Amino acid sequence: xxxxxxxxxxxxxxxxxxxxxxxxxxxxxxxxxxxxxxxxxxxxxxxxxxxxxxxxxxxxxxxxxxxxxxxxxxxxxxxxxxxxxxxxxxxxxxxxxxxxxxxxxxxxxxxxxxxxxxxxxxxxxxxxxxxx
Amino acid sequence: xxxxxxxxxxxxxxxxxxxxxxxxxxxxxxxxxxxxxxxxxxxxxxxxxxxxxxxxxxxxxxxxxxxxxxxxxxxxxxxxxxxxxxxxxxxxxxxxxxxxxxxxxxxxxxxxxxxxxxxxxxxxxxxxxxxxxxxx
Ligand SMILES: Nc1ncnc2c1ncn2[C@@H]1O[C@H](COP(=O)(O)OP(=O)(O)OP(=O)(O)O)[C@@H](O)[C@H]1O
Ligand SMILES: [Mg+2]
Numbered sequence: 001x002x003x004x005x006x007x008x009x010x011x012x013x014x015x016x017x018x019x020x021x022x023x024x025x026x027x028x029x030x031x032x033x034x035x036x037x038x039x040x041x042x043x044x045x046x047x048x049x050x051x052x053x054x055x056x057x058x059x060x061x062x063x064x065x066x067x068x069x070x071x072x073x074x075x076x077x078x079x080x081x082x083x084x085x086x087x088x089x090x091x092x093x094x095x096x097x098x099x100x101x102x103x104x105x106x107x108x109x110x111x112x113x114x115x116x117x118x119x120x121x122x123x124x125x126x127x128x129x130x131x132x
Numbered sequence: 133x134x135x136x137x138x139x140x141x142x143x144x145x146x147x148x149x150x151x152x153x154x155x156x157x158x159x160x161x162x163x164x165x166x167x168x169x170x171x172x173x174x175x176x177x178x179x180x181x182x183x184x185x186x187x188x189x190x191x192x193x194x195x196x197x198x199x200x201x202x203x204x205x206x207x208x209x210x211x212x213x214x215x216x217x218x219x220x221x222x223x224x225x226x227x228x229x230x231x232x233x234x235x236x237x238x239x240x241x242x243x244x245x246x247x248x249x250x251x252x253x254x255x256x257x258x259x260x261x262x263x264x265x266x267x268x
Contacts, residue, residue: 022150023182053171054153056178057236085171093175093240094226 004029006036012113016048026062034069044113045070048106050081060095067100076116080109136197143181144190152181159195163204165266173264176241180210180260183237188214205265213257220252
């Protein structure tokens with residue numbers, strides 16, 4: 001079976017989906033990615049879907065699951081590069097990409113992740129100081 | 133309505149969905165369908181073919197290039213001989229699912245196409261026909 005490579009870049013994991021996913025491949029990406037987050041302690045996950053021409057309810061749910069499970073493991077997820085036609089279709093389909101952040105491209109997505117991580121680190125420092 | 137050309141294929145396993153989506157894309161490109169409409173149609177078709185696999189153990193899909201009022205479009209007919217849908221009105225509502233899912237497939241597919249027709253008989257099967265016009 002095909003596999004989608006997961007890259008580790010600093011504190012982040014990055015995946016570029018280059019093929020139209022069939023359901024089983026999407027499911028294996030979901031479990032591989034969540035396992036990788038847990039194993040590496042990554043703080044962020046970036047999923048590049050710029051080559052994906054169809055996101056249906058199944059694929060949408062997988063993206064939501066990845067974001068939800070990563071959140072439990074203390075990692076933020078950003079989906080980047082969604083094609084405009086896909087975005088329009090998702091709205092009409094009625095699929096709420098709950099808990100899924102989006103950014104225009106990989107660069108913007110990285111910036112967003114970086115900001116979010118700094119923010120949570122600051123919050124943690126604040127928490128510590130109130131304890132003292 | 134005039135049928136200009138057609139093709140039919142079985143959807144019996146997950147990989148058939150991939151083949152079908154690619155074939156559909158070829159038809160859509162052939163009639164010069166806009167990219168947004170292509171995306172909407174293929175997404176709707178993906179929902180309906182998955183339903184057929186999941187709830188009816190598979191079925192058949194007919195792809196037709198149709199013409200009416202000087203407009204070209206694609207008509208898809210999904211037919212299965214599965215268990216049928218007891219309450220179509222209910223199944224067409226957002227959020228109704230017997231598969232512990234989101235219940236978006238049928239109502240979502242309807243929103244994405246120009247024309248949506250569903251016929252289902254319990255114990256006999258389900259036939260869903262959709263049309264998407266080239267620019268509509
Ligand atoms: N071809 C079919 N044969 C029998 N029952 C069907 C068929 N298609 C749909 N249904 C029934 O209609 C219900 C609604 O379908 P719909 O696609 O809207 O939602 P879903 O498949 O349950 O969830 P989702 O598509 O969001 O994953 C299904 O749960 C199922 O009970
Ligand atoms: Mg469905």
